[in-house]
Amino acid sequence: MKKIKVGIVGGTGYTGVELLRLLARHPNVQIQVITSRGEAGLPVADMFPSLRGGVKLAFSDPATVDLTQCDIVFFATPHGVAMRQTPALVAAGVKVIDLAADFRLQDAAEFEKWYKLPHDCMDILEKAVYGLPELYARDIAQAEVIGNPGCYPTTVLLGLAPLLEHGWIDYSAPIIADAKSGVSGAGRKAEVGTLFSESSDNLKAYGVAGHRHHPEILAQLKKLSGHNAVQLIFVPHLIPMIRGMLTTLHVKLNAEGKRQSLQSVYEQRYANDYFVDVMPAGALPETRSVRGANYLRLALYPQAADYVTIIVVQDNLVKGASGQAVQNMNLMFNLPVDTGLQILPLLP
Amino acid sequence: MKKIKVGIVGGTGYTGVELLRLLARHPNVQIQVITSRGEAGLPVADMFPSLRGGVKLAFSDPATVDLTQCDIVFFATPHGVAMRQTPALVAAGVKVIDLAADFRLQDAAEFEKWYKLPHDCMDILEKAVYGLPELYARDIAQAEVIGNPGCYPTTVLLGLAPLLEHGWIDYSAPIIADAKSGVSGAGRKAEVGTLFSESSDNLKAYGVAGHRHHPEILAQLKKLSGHNAVQLIFVPHLIPMIRGMLTTLHVKLNAEGKRQSLQSVYEQRYANDYFVDVMPAGALPETRSVRGANYLRLALYPQAADYVTIIVVQDNLVKGASGQAVQNMNLMFNLPVDTGLQILPLLP
Amino acid sequence: MKKIKVGIVGGTGYTGVELLRLLARHPNVQIQVITSRGEAGLPVADMFPSLRGGVKLAFSDPATVDLTQCDIVFFATPHGVAMRQTPALVAAGVKVIDLAADFRLQDAAEFEKWYKLPHDCMDILEKAVYGLPELYARDIAQAEVIGNPGCYPTTVLLGLAPLLEHGWIDYSAPIIADAKSGVSGAGRKAEVGTLFSESSDNLKAYGVAGHRHHPEILAQLKKLSGHNAVQLIFVPHLIPMIRGMLTTLHVKLNAEGKRQSLQSVYEQRYANDYFVDVMPAGALPETRSVRGANYLRLALYPQAADYVTIIVVQDNLVKGASGQAVQNMNLMFNLPVDTGLQILPLLP
């Protein structure tokens, strides 16, 4: 088979280097070009020594590169970059996966409110598909443009999807998502708050008054439930570990929900989803069980007061970002969904 | 003033060494004796090199020691030890503070259910006081025997006390305590699960199906609220940090609760409590802000659906254990509550 | 090609689970059996959740298993186990790679002195090959039994081999190996010293008065240099990280050594060694640049007083243990050396 020609825009962040790690060993991919405004000319492996011997490319200047020769372009850039370049790529028949937020929120006003940027790519936004393969595989396979989901939304939505789809949640109570992320989720920006000396041996919540993933989750909760009054309490926490995300969901079941055997409902729902692991009753998912791999594992715990607690883990840089993007690419090019993603987690 | 003669039973765990750190510099204390069955004869500083130069004592054999010469004895032992030795000490006029669970639960049947031990010290249990100074200072001052609270219960109860005391919670919804603890909470036992290579760079929940602090919290919630049908969802998580505890509480307010300015209610409630810090609106408590010190800090966040989220931090080994025990001792000996506890947190 | 039938004895430690991670994705391998005395019957993935979906086997009882059906058996056991079982396996034509120390030291008296065990397998010891592929590839290809090197020796020996082979060291000065290892090197035994709360946010040296890798390194230094009076100061340190090893070597050059361009000497020496990366002058190797992968990277720094400092990094569980074992297996079965080992490091 002819290799897929891949371009990566913005390869100097953590989602960028993670794309490189995965794509450099993907049997059907040829990485054509990686761009960086600030680092043009620098060999990629000089910035990321883990890629010495594995990636020979240097960063290219985005001003001089012709991305239309690619079959697909990944944007691992700040919010707002992809929407400016996507129209020309789509016009040239190039597929696009944006790992930032430009194509995640169908409601452009919401986007502008939370990201403080005008959305100047509305017609493409309308056709863009939310890239959560376990929910939208068929649309993804046909899509030209993918908005790759945020890391937190992936855990919340896959943790709740079976309940949402069946309509078994009591929406008079808020859904509570108490979420915890490793520090790599904050990216590779030089900031005091994520210095080792500030975030090691420490724990804090952040964004309690409003986090950008809140509207993204809420929009999908409404869509999947068909219920417009869903309420969400979302509290993210910063955990002193590099990778990993664990979301603890507390949900009230309605009368029908209470009658179900949720364990088997979940097992059936995800039986054909290669990357979703419904753990046995009583199991306790750990983030290290998915470190470096594209799996998402979850477990269910019945609680008092008709509540169920659902715990979901993933690697925020893989299933929460770059691995999911590659999974989307596989669907778009009609490859088996696990192609290039059969990496086993690193434990210990 | 004559010094308080202190005995410590079981000085080889983390609450033991923490008691030593605090008491060795307490201006009104003379540490008389530290016992350890396994380590009798060993200088304490040989086990804990941090105490070289600060603590000259060696561990004594509990079989040969006369603890009745002490004014007060701290038990930093496994559950079940204190209740066997306390009657003789009380008879000899020695005060007792137990850092284990022997005197935390007034309901002996509950104790036996959760700790798999018969409670053979019922008359003393009846007189024992739950050692949470911000709630029971007067009783503590008069007490002969203190059951020092668990670490998680301290955060939940001080986080909720103002609401419980005023009756402003809607008890038809469960109280949700999503709690996170550093690894030192698991103690200094050799176990695979708390090895560095198992718990570093990792995150998991544990005890979801039932944790021993659940009945302790619930008993106090009922007592403080006067409301017998309180329901509690309690999910503890293990965080890759040595010390520190952060508990995220999600509570539904009732009609009266909704009308209050909770920020000022909390500030007034704790205005005279030296160790409780109600942070300003919008602040985000961090565990490192209390590392090594006896403070407990909290902040309030109004949420959708008449919920309020309350975030509470403490050092699990200080306010959550040994510091709280010293605070109790201060009250029992009529000393200013912060005597020997004016240690500032270690940051970074 | 027919798959290699592999047996693993002792699969519950870190070198065991690491072998599983690597071999489960090795294209030429069929894992036949994994034994564990203590865990017979338990699915491997119940102990190591990272292997859920990747390894379907359960642990077998070593008493009931016939290992002679395997083509090769890896011993990931305590010292002393392999030497008892190897004679029968060799007699049956099964190849053996021992990840413990049973076949590392040709001098059985030295083995007995350091490991406090009689060596009762002397004839096989004589034929066993020290499994450092960059030094002994030809012998390994022919070997029936491999003593897989210790983690520290791998860094010291590959860091010094070009100098040793050329005879450019001034042996009147001791070779100083200031070595640093992540905590996983201590294994998955329940011990107080490697608890998270004991070894996180901490640094110490250990084994300064005598470490078992000292005689192993010294024997190889003598062999490679042909110089019996080599002296070695070896100081290992325990670093608060899970994986990774960095060894800082300080060596005095002799007159001939001083005249060389060591950078190019090293580059040429390792030009054909897929897993050894001589970094450019001035580079600073980091352990994360090899996390989870079989690379060993090194860099050279000329120093005052005719010394050269050589810094070597590897993942102690991969190139320092299980990856190296797989590399040896590839050589023994005439496969390309990197088969199944083309994993890129995990960064961040």
Added chain:
Amino acid sequence: MKKIKVGIVGGTGYTGVELLRLLARHPNVQIQVITSRGEAGLPVADMFPSLRGGVKLAFSDPATVDLTQCDIVFFATPHGVAMRQTPALVAAGVKVIDLAADFRLQDAAEFEKWYKLPHDCMDILEKAVYGLPELYARDIAQAEVIGNPGCYPTTVLLGLAPLLEHGWIDYSAPIIADAKSGVSGAGRKAEVGTLFSESSDNLKAYGVAGHRHHPEILAQLKKLSGHNAVQLIFVPHLIPMIRGMLTTLHVKLNAEGKRQSLQSVYEQRYANDYFVDVMPAGALPETRSVRGANYLRLALYPQAADYVTIIVVQDNLVKGASGQAVQNMNLMFNLPVDTGLQILPLLP
């Protein structure tokens, strides 16, 4: 006794907040003023929540503050700031302790070479005292201006002082200082290299080609030994822990040195130094044994080839910086050397 009026210039870094932690509880100190150009007006406790309740001051604008009202001023500023302000303070009779490098190197040309700054305060430099109390207590007591030592030099010099003073080193071999520091040594600047995701679970050397502490150590080695040809190999490493420094020294003894019982020599040399702990033979110093405290612990190991290995630990922010500065202040104001510094280390 009247309190010492203290000013702190540059209170927003780690040495600044550490000075505040120590001085806020010092019984003889009144903190008058803390300056910060960038944060003037901000309450100190808003930046460092650990100081809530402990430090009520806000940062002052350095342009509007009169520091001549202080008895002593600490500079916790970048290199070059203290030397500009010190002449006016000295003229006004204010004592000065600089925690940066302005007064560490007596040779101004060396300073300019390594710090890329002209030294425009030469007359004061001549009178400034190198603030290592265990070596220069008498001079410090008389000094107007103190150059507080760097963290690495403190470990190397106190580790070697007895040998240097007695002349027992064989200077034909280089002194090798293989040093390891926690990340807080890099300060509180926003930089990619010290992000949690870059430096956690990682180990690397840095500054191998030339570190600013090299000339500082070398100058003192020459002074203390009276031997101008001392050679030093200094390799610092970055350890994934917040605080703590461990330096491993490898030194060759001369004929006279070989005949000594170094253990008792060291014990006698430091018998009257409150903060230096010569550990018993065979002990292994750990950084956590000094966490948060002003102690420096060391141990000696005889080695092959007439070498001795000396391992030294300290908290880089306390004995390596701010604690040492307070110790110097105590000497300058004729207070017992441990005043305000009797803090026991935090373990675990």
